[in-house]
Amino acid sequence: MEVKTESVETGQEEINLFKLGSILLRFWKTALAVGTTVFAGGAAATFLKTPEYESEMLILMYREASVPDVGGLQETEKPKNKENLSTEIEILKSRSLVAKAISPPESSFDKLSVKEVIENMSIRQVGDADVLIVSYQDTNPQRAQKVLEALSYTYVDYSIERQRSQATNAIQFIDEQLPKAQQALNATTSILRSFRERYGIVEPEAYALQVSELKQSLVQQEQEVEIALSQTQRQLQELRQQLQEAGQQPQAALANSVLSQDPYYKNLANQLTELESELALELTRFQDNHPAVESLQLKRNQIQNLLQKRTQSILGSASSQIDINQVVGYGETRQTLTNQLLALETGFAAQENQLEAIRKAQTEVAAQFQQIPQLQQVYTELQRQLEVRSQAVNNLLEKRQELQIAEAQEIAPWEILESPYLPEDPISPNIKLNLILALLMGGLSGVGAAFLLERLDQKVKQVEDLKQLTGLSLLGTIPRIRGHIVGARIEEQRRLSSDQQSAFTESLRSLAMNLRYLGAATNRIKVLAFTSAMPSEGKTTITYHLGAVLAELGQRVLVVDGDLRQPTLHLLAGLPNHGGLSTALTSDRPWYSLVQTGKTESLDLISSGPTPPNPVALLNSQKMKQLFDEWRQTYDYVLIDTPAVVGVADTQSVGSYVDGIIFVAGMECSTHDDITRSLEILRSNQCTLAGVVANFVNNKHGNSYSYRQSAGNPPQSEHEKSNLGLVRQSW
Numbered sequence: 101m102e103v104k105t106e107s108v109e110t111g112q113e114e115i116n117l118f119k120l121g122s123i124l125l126r127f128w129k130t131a132l133a134v135g136t137t138v139f140a141g142g143a144a145a146t147f148l149k150t151p152e153y154e155s156e157m158l159i160l161m162y163r164e165a166s167v168p169d170v171g172g173l174q175e176t177e178k179p180k181n182k183e184n185l186s187t188e189i190e191i192l193k194s195r196s197l198v199a200k201a202i203s204p205p206e207s208s209f210d211k212l213s214v215k216e217v218i219e220n221m222s223i224r225q226v227g228d229a230d231v232l233i234v235s236y237q238d239t240n241p242q243r244a245q246k247v248l249e250a251l252s253y254t255y256v257d258y259s260i261e262r263q264r265s266q267a268t269n270a271i272q273f274i275d276e277q278l279p280k281a282q283q284a285l286n287a288t289t290s291i292l293r294s295f296r297e298r299y300g301i302v303e304p305e306a307y308a309l310q311v312s313e314l315k316q317s318l319v320q321q322e323q324e325v326e327i328a329l330s331q332t333q334r335q336l337q338e339l340r341q342q343l344q345e346a347g348q349q350p351q352a353a354l355a356n357s358v359l360s361q362d363p364y365y366k367n368l369a370n371q372l373t374e375l376e377s378e379l380a381l382e383l384t385r386f387q388d389n390h391p392a393v394e395s396l397q398l399k400r401n402q403i404q405n406l407l408q409k410r411t412q413s414i415l416g417s418a419s420s421q422i423d424i425n426q427v428v429g430y431g432e433t434r435q436t437l438t439n440q441l442l443a444l445e446t447g448f449a450a451q452e453n454q455l456e457a458i459r460k461a462q463t464e465v466a467a468q469f470q471q472i473p474q475l476q477q478v479y480t481e482l483q484r485q486l487e488v489r490s491q492a493v494n495n496l497l498e499k500r501q502e503l504q505i506a507e508a509q510e511i512a513p514w515e516i517l518e519s520p521y522l523p524e525d526p527i528s529p530n531i532k533l534n535l536i537l538a539l540l541m542g543g544l545s546g547v548g549a550a551f552l553l554e555r556l557d558q559k560v561k562q563v564e565d566l567k568q569l570t571g572l573s574l575l576g577t578i579p580r581i582r583g584h585i586v587g588a589r590i591e592e593q594r595r596l597s598s599d600q601q602s603a604f605t606e607s608l609r610s611l612a613m614n615l616r617y618l619g620a621a622t623n624r625i626k627v628l629a630f631t632s633a634m635p636s637e638g639k640t641t642i643t644y645h646l647g648a649v650l651a652e653l654g655q656r657v658l659v660v661d662g663d664l665r666q667p668t669l670h671l672l673a674g675l676p677n678h679g680g681l682s683t684a685l686t687s688d689r690p691w692y693s694l695v696q697t698g699k700t701e702s703l704d705l706i707s708s709g710p711t712p713p714n715p716v717a718l719l720n721s722q723k724m725k726q727l728f729d730e731w732r733q734t735y736d737y738v739l740i741d742t743p744a745v746v747g748v749a750d751t752q753s754v755g756s757y758v759d760g761i762i763f764v765a766g767m768e769c770s771t772h773d774d775i776t777r778s779l780e781i782l783r784s785n786q787c788t789l790a791g792v793v794a795n796f797v798n799n800k801h802g803n804s805y806s807y808r809q810s811a812g813n814p815p816q817s818e819h820e821k822s823n824l825g826l827v828r829q830s831w
Contacts, residue, residue: 120547126768127550135546142538151526153241157248158517159255161188161230185232189223192234192255201254202247217247231517241523248520259514267503274500281496285489292482304476311469318462325458329451332444339441365410372403558771563794566765569775575618575762575791576611578642579603580798608642608649611793615650615737618760618790627728627738628790629662629758631751633778635744637766638795640668643741644705651703655736659698660706662740662754664715667708669741673698680709684727685718691727704735719753728757745778752785760790767796 124131191197198221199214222235234251238244301307379396386393560566567574581604618625630643640663647659660681661669670677675696684691684706695704712718731738740758742751755761761782765775782789 123550124547127553130553131546131550133546134549135542137542138545139538139542142541143535146529146531146534146538149529150239152237152239152528153244153523153525154235154237154527155241155244155248155520155523156233156235156518157252157520158226159192159232159234159252160515160517161185161232162513162515185225185230189225189232191258192223192232192251193218193221197254197258198251201250212243212247221251236520237527245520245522252516252520255514256516263513271500271503274496274503278493278496278500281489281493285486285493288482288485288489292479292486295479295482299471299475301475301479304472304479308472308476311465311472315462315465315469318458318465322455322458322462325451325455329448329455332448332451336441336444336448339444362410362414365407365414368403368407368410372400372407375400375403558773559768560765560770560772560775561768563767563797566767566775566792566794569772570763570765570779570792572763572789573791575614575793576607577794577797578607578611578638580796604645605649608645609653611642611646612649612653614791615646616653625759625790626732626736627740627758627760629740629742629751629754629761630764631742631761631778631782632744632764632766633746633770633774635666637744637764637769639764640672640741642764642793642795643739644669644672647703647705647737647739648699650737650739651698651700654702656702656704656734657737657739658695658704658706658731658735660731660738660740661708662719662742662750664708664712664718664750665743665748667711669705670707673705675705675707677707677709680707682709682712682715682718684709685721685723686712691730716749716753719750724754725757728754745781746774752781752787755782755785755787758788760788762790763792764795765792767794767798769796 195214195218198217202212202214202217217236220237222237224233225231226233234248236244236248236251238247296302299307375396379393379400382390382393382396388394388397560569563574563577615625615628630639632639640661644659647657650657659669661667662681663669664682667677667680670680673696679689679694681694683689684694691706694706694709696707697703698705718724728738740754742754745751751761763779763782770778779789
């Protein structure tokens with residue numbers, strides 16, 4: 101099975117190649133003309149084209165150059181694009197850079213425009229590397245080099261400016277942000293300072309420890325003061341009891357003690373005491389009304405009034421509780437007790453005040469202790485803001501210094517690896533390549549033109565197309581030959597090769613056998629008419645030679661020339677045409693008297709005879725029917741040559757009298773429309789189509805055909821008729 105498949109494929113390839121060869125062979129002049137024209141045009145364009153030169157340079161694109169990241173406040177590297185450098189390529193090809201390169205005052209590129217430079221410039225990446233190849237084409241090699249040199253300087257300057265611009269923009273951004281950051285830092289510092297001043301806090305932890313210790317200390321002081329206050333109170337009670345026993349009220353004792361301590365009061369009290377002594381002495385000597393007694397009494401009253409005023413000035417409202425006599429008679433013991441009482445009461449009052457102050461301090465400390473967590477939270481947040489803003493300010497200052505250093509370095513991120521060179525050989529036109537392409541295009545154009553003509557030519561060229569078009573059984577394929585086997589002159593026959601003779605004879609024998617099989621199947625195929633769509637398709641030649649082959653096979657055959665308009669059978673057989681079919685139809689002369697013997701005894705021929713005025717009427721007459729009946733009884737086969745279907749109705753006239761019509765189609769003679777129309781005419785007239793015969797076939801491998809001119813065409817000139825060659829020598 102595999103061997104069979106391979107053989108079929110090989111056969112199909114040979115068929116396709118043969119088909120291509122046959123097409124080129126038919127239209128070789130057109131293909132040659134078109135191919136030559138295309139090749140000549142390509143060659144002329146190559147030699148007339150102005151040479152172009154190309155110069156190149158290599159640029160290394162440093163994309164890993166880092167710039168401090170101001171936003172993130174830390175230095176980062178720009179992500180490296182490993183795919184392509186499309187962005188950089190577009191920048192290099194931008195109109196602004198190209199215009200800057202070719203338009204300095206000292207430039208010699210006055211005749212170059214930016215558009216021309218961009219169109220003639222090419223930039224491509226070297227694989228995945230960060231290297232670009234910049235090429236420029238120009239008709240002037242020196243100018244190509246100079247343009248690239250100018251571009252290289254511009255690219256390097258641009259890269260430096262680009263890097264410097266990045267650093268400058270970053271510094272400008274920092275200068276804009278730094279005052280804001282400093283202002284925020286100052287605000288946070290001021291808030292923290294106010295917080296410390298308000299709450300007296302330097303550090304929240306130390307403050308909490310201090311308040312806790314103060315709280316414990318106040319508790320201890322309160323306990324100590326309470327104990328001391330209790331002791332003092334007990335001592336006061338004891339001392340007051342002693343004063344009562346000494347005849348002194350504790351309430352007045354303090355006042356008397358105060359008065360006794362006043363020098364002026366004490367002096368008046370002593371004077372009063374002395375005056376009382378003198379008065380008592382004088383009363384012992386004088387009466388109450390005695391002047392000396394009265395004078396002493398008057399002084400005593402004056403001194404008492406002074407003592408009363410002094411008491412009021414010292415004691416105020418408490419002076420009503422003072423007995424001046426007791427004050428005057430205030431002893432040392434009472435004074436001592438009174439001083440002790442005064443000291444104890446003063447100490448007691450101080451202790452009470454101290455205890456009240458301690459408790460008040462405890463209340464304040466407790467309130468402060470409750471505020472400590474909130475103060476710690478506020479302080480921690482303020483401290484965090486201070487650290488963050490302080491760090492932000494420091495980072496901005498640090499990055500600004502780094503950017504200033506980077507800006508001052510001025511390192512070009514793009515580097516020229518290879519400088520432009522002066523081209524020596526032109527890159528265009530490539531004469532060798534262009535000539536090869538022109539030759540190839542010429543060949544393809546010629547083949548294309550041949551195939552185009554093949555497509556435009558509607559003539560039937562293949563046997564398979566004929567079978568599909570007609571829908572009839574293929575009875576035989578007649579090969580193409582350059583001469584004729586029967587009826588040709590001796591010198592013409594000698595020119596025919598043995599292969600041609602053999603192929604032609606065998607194809608006719610095959611057709612004869614097919615007819616015999618066809619007759620054996622139906623048992624009534626004896627009278628056959630041969631016709632074609634158009635003239636000159638070889639039906640007359642096939643009819644005559646088929647009759648000869650059937651006669652050689654032992655059959656009695658009658659070949660009748662039914663073409664009463666342009667008869668050629670007698671010429672082909674080399675017989676006279678004085679009388680024939682038209683004579684039998686128009687006179688009483690019997691048909692057998694008009695029969696002429698062919699090359700064998702079993703082959704009889706009846707020529708057309710003189711041309712009648714109305715061939716259709718004769719062929720459609722009752723007498724024609726009688727002739728067919730008589731021929732059917734006399735011969736084994738009756739072959740009648742009829743005119744072409746298109747244009748005349750002769751074939752339709754005899755269609756009902758014959759057993760079948762064999763349609764002869766010459767390859768490259770009739771178009772698809774001609775054959776289709778002819779078959780429609782025959783079928784519409786109820787004609788029986790026995791099959792189709794393909795003529796003018798170039799046989800190749802049995803099933804693949806290409807077609808050219810063949811033998812069997814009727815003579816087209818008197819010279820050809822006289823030669824009886826009937827050879828159509830055209831391609």
